[in-house]
Amino acid sequence: MLILNCPYCGRDKDETELAAGGEAHLTRFGPGSSDQDFEGYLFGRANPKGLHFERWRCAAGCGKWFHAARCTATLEVFGTYKAQTLEPPRVIKDAITAKRPGWSWRNFS
């Protein structure tokens, strides 16, 4: 059972109390964008075997959306953080570097 700590209500939540929301930090494209950008936003996914930044909702708790950094190969959780950010905070990046030196993800490292 995957357990994530909700950064808003501060509680550890089992995965059955959470709703998964897919890849995080996607750049949104809408009307007026190129077909390629819109396709990438709607369907293009990194889907890595390893470090993955993703969105979760504290569905059976406070109801807020938050972000998690997790490894899809080992299910290790590097940390969770609030969603009002365009990139992972330094403390999360450091926690990942401690376990996965030299990591990178799209434009982050």
Place this chain on the structure above:
Amino acid sequence: MKRNSVFAVAREAMRQHSGWRRTWANPEPKKSYDVIIIGAGGHGLATAYYLGKNFGITNVAVIEKGWLGGGNTGRNTTIIRSNYLQDPSAAIYEKARSLYETLSQDLNYNVMFSPRGVMMLAQTQHEIRGYQRTSHANSLQGVKTEFISPARVKELCPIMNIDGPRYPVLGAHWQPRGGSARHDAVAWGYARACSDMGMHILQKTEVTGINQQGGNVTGVDTSRGHISCKKLGMVVAGHASVVADMAGFQLPIESVPLQALVSEPIKPCMDVVVMANTVHGYMSQSDKGEMVIGGGTDAYNAYTQRGSFHHLEETVRALIETFPMVSRLKMLRHWGGIVDVTGDRSPILSKTPLGNTFINCGWGTGGFKAIPGSGWGFAELMAKGESPLTADFGLDRFRAGRFIDESVAAGVAH
């Protein structure tokens, strides 16, 4: 290759089974092949087989990271059906189902295809309307299915409780020539036939990189050295994004675990395949007597081939009202496979941004039933550059908005 037959069985019985040969050869890799297929699962081996059989291309290597048929081919619940709503899906799945009918004779290897009939239960008014619509669509597509009454459901599957308080059975979408087959035997049969044509099946050979020059593929780096090729086919299911990343492009795919489980073996009690999509469970009985049960996918990306434990409880709980006997069954083992799910829940059989490179992936939760049709169409695509079976399953459909929307048609993963 010695042919399998009743005489071969009798002959070997007389000499204590000393004459059986290895089913496929285990060669050293050559420096170069005309075609390399990455992934020796059902789809990859079927592609190689039809490349040889239909197009005479036999200088082929099928490269496998693990062991043959050890991924989703050996982990699924072996359901074969073609009762899809959309025309392109019905065409490729029905091609596959019809090839399954004669696959044992074609491969000279018993894949134990059993057209015992598949029923998809309608347990809500919405499902009745949906399945009646699919059934009419199937009539136009030439796929033989019908919508049957609850009484007929009970007659075909007496162990079912059709008047449950919460999810009564209101009818079913019935495909009498659907059924199941022995999943390992499908991979083994194709492998034997490929090996017989002189193709190389390279197990325990992991692809670590894809080489390109001037926008075209030139070969692959593997754990057993560099191998060149003129054409490359990627047929790796759950790891499609990982292999595509080596070739420098991204896919509209997310990989999630899907689980299945089997009970202890019991006496024959159910001779059809039943799918209950509202509660999301499906069940059939294997030849060994185990009840084979499949459930839903995990909600989040993972490559762990096990999945979350609570899904097992949810799956079994879902089946208990319709199949009360399940509550007294002991479950024997459970496992997971990594399925590659696309945005419209339909597969991708396509050219790729890299020249002479083709991809067959995105079968998601329903790939086993499609193996022969997928191999047939994908081989044609690789040999000729186009195929009527795969034309609608291109990667470009996501940009153009031409979805083959089986997720809406099925209401669930399919």
